Amino acid sequence: MINxxxxxxxxxxxxxxxxxxxxxxxxxxxxLAKAFHEFGETPEGAAEAVWQYNKGxxxxxxxxxxxxxxxxxxYEQFGVPGLQAFQKTVDYCQEKDLxxxxxxxxxxxxxxxxAYAAGHLGKVRIGKSVCSAFHEDFATVNPYLGTDGIxxxxxxxxxxxxxxxxxxxxxxPSSGEFQDRLIDGRPLYEWVGEKVxxxxxxxxxxSYSYIGAVxxxxxxxxxxxxxxxxxxxxxxVPGYGAQGGKGADLVHFFNEDGLGAIVNxxxxxxxxxxxEKYAAFGAEGYAEAARAAVKDMTEDIANALxxx
Amino acid sequence: MINxxxxxxxxxxxxxxxxxxxxxxxxxxxxLAKAFHEFGETPEGAAEAVWQYNKGxxxxxxxxxxxxxxxxxxYEQFGVPGLQAFQKTVDYCQEKDLxxxxxxxxxxxxxxxxAYAAGHLGKVRIGKSVCSAFHEDFATVNPYLGTDGIxxxxxxxxxxxxxxxxxxxxxxPSSGEFQDRLIDGRPLYEWVGEKVxxxxxxxxxxSYSYIGAVxxxxxxxxxxxxxxxxxxxxxxVPGYGAQGGKGADLVHFFNEDGLGAIVNxxxxxxxxxxxEKYAAFGAEGYAEAARAAVKDMTEDIANALxxx
Numbered sequence: 001m002i003n004x005x006x007x008x009x010x011x012x013x014x015x016x017x018x019x020x021x022x023x024x025x026x027x028x029x030x031x032l033a034k035a036f037h038e039f040g041e042t043p044e045g046a047a048e049a050v051w052q053y054n055k056g057x058x059x060x061x062x063x064x065x066x067x068x069x070x071x072x073x074x075y076e077q078f079g080v081p082g083l084q085a086f087q088k089t090v091d092y093c094q095e096k097d098l099x100x101x102x103x104x105x106x107x108x109x110x111x112x113x114x115a116y117a118a119g120h121l122g123k124v125r126i127g128k129s130v131c132s133a134f135h136e137d138f139a140t141v142n143p144y145l146g147t148d149g150i151x152x153x154x155x156x157x158x159x160x161x162x163x164x165x166x167x168x169x170x171x172x173p174s175s176g177e178f179q180d181r182l183i184d185g186r187p188l189y190e191w192v193g194e195k196v197x198x199x200x201x202x203x204x205x206x207s208y209s210y211i212g213a214v215x216x217x218x219x220x221x222x223x224x225x226x227x228x229x230x231x232x233x234x235x236x237v238p239g240y241g242a243q244g245g246k247g248a249d250l251v252h253f254f255n256e257d258g259l260g261a262i263v264n265x266x267x268x269x270x271x272x273x274x275x276e277k278y279a280a281f282g283a284e285g286y287a288e289a290a291r292a293a294v295k296d297m298t299e300d301i302a303n304a305l306x307x308x
Numbered sequence: 309m310i311n312x313x314x315x316x317x318x319x320x321x322x323x324x325x326x327x328x329x330x331x332x333x334x335x336x337x338x339x340l341a342k343a344f345h346e347f348g349e350t351p352e353g354a355a356e357a358v359w360q361y362n363k364g365x366x367x368x369x370x371x372x373x374x375x376x377x378x379x380x381x382x383y384e385q386f387g388v389p390g391l392q393a394f395q396k397t398v399d400y401c402q403e404k405d406l407x408x409x410x411x412x413x414x415x416x417x418x419x420x421x422x423a424y425a426a427g428h429l430g431k432v433r434i435g436k437s438v439c440s441a442f443h444e445d446f447a448t449v450n451p452y453l454g455t456d457g458i459x460x461x462x463x464x465x466x467x468x469x470x471x472x473x474x475x476x477x478x479x480x481p482s483s484g485e486f487q488d489r490l491i492d493g494r495p496l497y498e499w500v501g502e503k504v505x506x507x508x509x510x511x512x513x514x515s516y517s518y519i520g521a522v523x524x525x526x527x528x529x530x531x532x533x534x535x536x537x538x539x540x541x542x543x544x545v546p547g548y549g550a551q552g553g554k555g556a557d558l559v560h561f562f563n564e565d566g567l568g569a570i571v572n573x574x575x576x577x578x579x580x581x582x583x584e585k586y587a588a589f590g591a592e593g594y595a596e597a598a599r600a601a602v603k604d605m606t607e608d609i610a611n612a613l614x615x616x
Contacts, residue, residue, distance in 0.1 A: 021420075024434065028447070041435030073420045078434075079426035079441030080392050087388060105416050107450065109480040109546075112329070112381045119385035126332065126386075127340070129350030133387030142415065144452045145478050146485030170453050172417040177454030178500065181491040186484065188496070195485070238417075 001136045001162045002205035002212075002234060005099045006259060008066030014298040015254070017101060017236070018061055018290070020089060021071040022050040026271040028283035031056075047081035052072070053286075054089045057270055058096055060287035061294050067099035069236075069264055090136055093212035101236065102136030105167065105245025106148050113141075121164075122156040137161040140214060140236070143192050150199055154211060158203045163210040163234075166199075168192045168226060171216025171239030189215075189222065193229040200233050208234050208260065215253065217245025217263065224252035227260065235261045240297070241268030247300035251308045258305060269293045309445045309470045310513035310520075310542060313407045314567060316374030322606040323562070325409060325544070326369055326598070327574025328397060329379040334579040336591035339364075355389035360381070361594075362397045365578055366404055368595035369602050373509040375407035377544075377572055398444055409544065410444030413475065415457050421449075422460035429472075430464040446471040448522060448544070451500050458507055462519060464509045471518040471542075474507075476500045476534060479524025479547030497523075497530065499557045501537040508541050515567065516542050523561065525553025525571065532560035535568065543569045548605070549576030555608035559616045566613060 009015050024032070027049050035049035058068065070093075075086035093100045106116040118124045119133040141153050141164045153164045169179055169189040179189045194212060200209030212234035215223050227235065235253050239245040240263050253261035272278040272293035273286040281289035317323050332340070335357050343360060347353035378401075383394035401408045414424040426432045427441040449461050449472045461472050474544065477487055477497040487497045501521060508517030523531050535543065543561050547553040548571045549575035561569035580586040580601035581594040589597035 023419075023423075036435055041437040043432075043434065043439055043441065046432070046434045069418055071416075071423075073414070073416060073423040073427070077423040077432050077441060078439075079427065080388060082397060082427075083391055084388050103416070103451075105380070108379075108381060108413055109478065111331075112379055113383040115331075115381040117386065117388075119381070124351075124354070124385050126351065126354045127344055129349040131351055131386075133351065133385060133390070142413075142450050142452055144450055144486060145480055146487070148480050148482040149478075164519070167452060170417065170457075172453055172456050174454035175454040177503070178452060178453070178496065181496070181499065181545075183491055183496075184491040188489070188491075191489065192486065227379060302514035 001099065002210050002244045005066060005234065005262070006208060008016065008099060009259065009262065011060050012064060012066050013302070014065050015301060016065050016294060016298055017067040017069045017262050017264045018057070018065055018269050018294065019069045019071060019264050020054050020057070020270065021074045021266040022053050022270065023074060024049065026267070026274070027053045028286050029269050030284060043078040043081040045079045047085040050082070051085040051088050055092060056287040058093055058098070060291045062096040062098055064291065064298070065098070067101055067262065068093050068136040069101040069103050071103040071266070080260055089135060099138070100136045101138040101140070101165065102134065103140050105140050105142050107142035107145055109145060110148045110152055113149045117153045118155040121153070121162040122160050131185045138165060140165045140167065142167050143195070146213040147195070154203060156197055157210040161272060163212060165214045165236040166192070166196050168196060168213040169219055169222050170213045171218045171243055175216065190225065191227060193226045197230045200230070204232065208232055212236055214238065217249055218243055220252050227252060231255065232233050235259055236264060238264045241265040247304035250301055251304050254305060265297055269297070309407065310516050310518050313374060313542065313570070314516060316407060317567065317570065320372060320374050322373050323609060324373050324602060324606055325375040325377045325570050325572045326361050326365070326373055326577050326602065327377045327379060328365070328578065329382045329574040330361050330578065331382060332357065334575070334582070335361045336594050338592060342580070351389040353387040354386045354392040358390070359393040359396050363400060364595040365598045366401055366406070368599045369434055370404040370406055372599065372602050372606070373406070375409055376401050377411050379408040379411040379574070395442055398442060407446070408444045409448070409473065410442065412446050412577065413448050413450050415450035415453055417453060418456045418460055419560040421457045425461045425464040429461070429470040430468050446473060448473045448475065450475050451503070453588040455503070462507055462511060465518040471520060473520040473522045473544040474500070474504050476504060477523045477527055477530050479526045483524065491576070498533065498537060501534045504541050505538045510536070512540065516540055520544055522546065525557055526551055528557040528560050535560060535563065539563065545569055545571045549573040553614035554598045558609055559612050562613060571609060573605055577605070578602045
């Protein structure tokens with residue numbers, strides 16, 4: 001799957017992932033009204049609204065981008081109907097040949113991580129049959145529990161040719177509270193980055209590993225160091241746009257080959273119609289606004305990369 | 309909810325939580341056969357088996373214990389039907405007046421943690437109505453992202469009078485890889501423990517905080533230090549039994565008042581019938597075997613506490 005991701009990034013020229021994090025406040029009124037009319041102001045209604053909203057965006061941007069990243073929390077908050085919408089979204093994006101990164105940030109002790117890995121990336125045995133549950137292509141994983149919480153994911157990645165992105169340095173303001181603390185003179189995130197490189201060396205694609213890392217766009221200097229520590233890890237970079245990261249901040253996350261990083265934007269794309277810049281599209285044109293925002297983001301990154 | 313937990317621990321005399329982590333391999337043949345007959349060897353069949361299995365255990369032990377801890381990964385691996393079984397399990401346990409600790413180990417950047425907190429402990433607004441999704445009483449939370457990933461959970465706890473247990477020192481073998489690394493001469497888990505005490509000071513119940521901690525039974529010496537660092541935090545202690553923790557290891561997790569800790573056992577209870585000690589119950593008597601194992605565990609802990 002890392003090979004497919006790299007090949008799609010090359011083909012689209014867009015190291016861009018659209019975050020499908022559909023807060024109800026982003027969903028245009030006409031979609032909400034229709035869903036609530038049909039299912040009421042219920043979790044089922046919210047799930048339907050989110051699904052229709054996603055579908056519009058995916059249809060509008062799928063030829064421009066290699067991948068999407070649905071944030072499962074935005075679906076899980078609506079319970080079982082929400083998770084049905086998550087599953088429909090994953091399936092629909094795969095029909096459109098997009099690589100799907102499940103932003104699930106799971107991670108637990110070994111046997112439990114194995115269940116998460118099976119449910120999101122692999123298969124479960126039920127009696128004599130074998131089923132798969134959410135079947136994303138990649139998942140994000142939390143490293144706090146160490147190797148035995150990660151290994152079951154790595155095993156499933158190797159078997160299924162899928163991938164994970166491990167949280168190394170997150171984009172949020174307080175990420176430094178623990179992640180930046182110095183251990184033998186070096187911040188925790190560097191130690192985690194070294195482990196990512198080590199775990200990743202056991203399952204390599206053609207040029208990059210199945211095991212990638214999450215490093216926030218909001219910390220470009222740290223990205224520079226981590227790029228060096230994990231040369232074969234694809235870096236998933238959240239925090240561009242609404243969280244404050246700019247194109248110029250991103251160059252350090254890429255390798256000399258122009259590859260090695262994929263930049264996420266969620267709100268900045270899916271709720272672009274709410275920005276002054278794209279206001280002319282109106283709420284009815286939210287999907288076209290998202291398309292315009294994807295093009296602008298791709299150009300911003302290309303300019304930053306060509307200018308380095 | 310922390311007050312209810314403390315009061316139920318006092319009433320039952322059992323600082324014990326039963327982990328409802330239903331691996332299919334634990335489910336007795338007669339339950340599997342019935343569920344597969346009805347729903348096939350499908351996620352729906354697995355979910356039905358898991359739910360019936362749980363129900364039998366809950367019916368057999370609910371008068372002996374204060375709380376249960378369903379591990380959501382074991383349900384999530386079966387996709388949407390699995391999560392329906394999770395929800396039914398949570399609801400059924402609450403009908404039986406058990407405190408429900410959702411072992412979900414979520415944690416993300418602020419807005420995303422807010423969605424998880426709403427979905428598991430709080431409410432979501434959908435149009436003009438207000439709904440709740442999984443409504444556990446407590447949830448487990450991963451601290452790697454720092455304060456702004458935790459605060460949305462704390463806010464919901466304060467509002468809903470619910471609680472969280474934050475991973476401090478986990479029970480698995482490689483937990484030390486990052487958690488034990490020294491920062492200014494003290495291990496990371498102590499720094500996390502101090503934050504737990506700080507976050508917890510902002511939402512206190514009568515004698516303990518809404519904000520607790522997870523510390524593995526497999527690390528009793530560390531438990532001793534953490535008990536002192538977080539005197540008002542309830543400690544959820546996994547790792548007893550199958551993972552190797554013994555009653556004598558547990559005394560350090562408790563305060564002088566005999567409170568302050570609740571010990572989880574999953575496999576050791578719910579699959580007790582597979583142990584030689586309880587083999588006489590047979591697979592048909594799995595729930596009664598679980599009841600006997602709960603009694604033995606409660607006695608083991610009581611002996612350890614009275615002997616200190």
